[in-house]
Amino acid sequence: MYLTADSRIALLMHEGTQSNMGKTGLSMLRYSSSPIVAVVDYQTAGRSLQELTGIPKAIPVVESVAAALAYHPTVLAIGIAPSGGKLPDPWFQELEQAVQSGLSLVNGLHTPLAQHPALAPHLGPNQWIWDVRQEPPGLTVGTGQASQLPCQRVLAVGTDMAVGKMSTILELNRAAQGRGLKSKVIATGQTNLMLGDDGVALDAVRVDYASGAVESAVLRYGHDYDYLFIEGQGSLLNPASTATLPLLRGSQPTHLILCHRAGQTHIANCPHVPIPPLPQVVDLYEQVSRAGGAFAGSKVVAIALNTGHLSQAEAAQALQEAQTATGLPCTDPFRHGVDLLLNAILAYPI
């Protein structure tokens, strides 16, 4: 594990505290178990993090990595994902500065940095660069053997990307542990990995090894926990997305939680791809999971509805409508917590 409770994180968030580019960093601010000592964003330096993001933490926002050094960080984590996947030169120079100042780096970008000639030679004996988004070594192809595990395996699936799958899984795990259950998160994306959960950066794995990579992560913990909460990725409805199939095959889930943003009618950036009514989406996930009888299959036991953009009255109505349409328990994890989802899982033991 690179990040521990002793790590002191400076979070590189230029132009990201108020945009979608900073999604990874915002999740770290919400959920990181390692302390974050400074947020670096030249656009909003000096302002209140809570006012900027709604996250109730008193972490200073500073204009540069140089300014962040005053808070004695041990690690600089890249919390932004610029389009194209490459940091602009001035921001990259701040990485060099961080390494030369003794910090380690956590890199969630697609482009690896561990061997970068401007960074690697300057690493001291206790410094490291963690390229989160890399295919793990030694992968093999999947076999479906996760189905033989004694544990319950809960996978979040979605009507689209970025509808709340990771947050739902994190909250479910927290709630399960709160009830004294032996449960664990299996991370499948770089953000969740940067929060400290073990797993695999699925989007960086070659197609040949994708289900095997998920299977391997699930098998590592399936005998030691009663509940594995597996972070979902992508969507069967999104034409850009491949990850759902290896997640289903590799983890052989016992339960699915379907995540949806209330009122979203089309896939983001794909106005030609409508999101079908929720009951059809529930059927689709169960059909693919079961594959006509090739696998035991899994049941969608509840709906996690993201209603953050709605008024309280609108949200209540959206929840009621989704529940009526699907006949399934339905809640917004952010507004109402995940007890209802967890109850649905516990009520349906395999």
Next chain:
Amino acid sequence: MYLTADSRIALLMHEGTQSNMGKTGLSMLRYSSSPIVAVVDYQTAGRSLQELTGIPKAIPVVESVAAALAYHPTVLAIGIAPSGGKLPDPWFQELEQAVQSGLSLVNGLHTPLAQHPALAPHLGPNQWIWDVRQEPPGLTVGTGQASQLPCQRVLAVGTDMAVGKMSTILELNRAAQGRGLKSKVIATGQTNLMLGDDGVALDAVRVDYASGAVESAVLRYGHDYDYLFIEGQGSLLNPASTATLPLLRGSQPTHLILCHRAGQTHIANCPHVPIPPLPQVVDLYEQVSRAGGAFAGSKVVAIALNTGHLSQAEAAQALQEAQTATGLPCTDPFRHGVDLLLNAILAYPI
């Protein structure tokens, strides 16, 4: 294009002329449009290729690359895939010998060789090493826009891997061209790429870019041809397999051909994974293709049944049973050609 009609191929096939390890080489022997001048297999050197493989070609089988040089090859193609993906040392030394003798290399293994320190420095100005199984540069994520193409897009899908998807696609394209149709194969695996068809080595592409890689290959040709025959990979029923989903999303097929080996009841090497009855498999592929209405979807228009292991009477019965069960035209491309499949495609224009 690395391989042309002027290339003279020596085919490295040690221990592969009579085993599954030589699947790629056997397909090259059957379908390569570049001439193959010698087959290298120490186990069967001196014997008749036709007697060994059933392929009616008078190509000499020799014991070593050194012996193959007498036939003036310009290229050595690796036609075997040893388990673990690595060539034993003595065979690797034959690659060195080939390069030092002026040959280029075609490498279908997962491990790239183009930069190998024992090979790269010895390449002359007209020599090259083609690592077939590499992710192409400059990929983007998929958008589903192949659905807007004016051409028909025919994708082979299967009840398992290695049931005849590639051969069916190659024969369909040949038959379509024979009828004067403007048609083209889109290759998605290393063998088909080594036969000279353009496309992408899908199993080497990262999950994030898988559907985009297929989409990009389809868009390159979709405006210039009336029929694209897209090589299938893997199976929705095989727990090791991820490729079917990005193939469906990236190519947005108009027609599916379902390939099956007659009598196969379980996924190869997975006795715990039964193959459901064909009608359920047909439904599954159509459901995933349509995704509850997110996409236009495609229809399974015919079944390609592999009956090579059956007697003529058994084969006839198997074809009849599959046809009765599914209500779809059903034939064995190897026994009876693909006219029936092509007719089914032409009878169902989108």
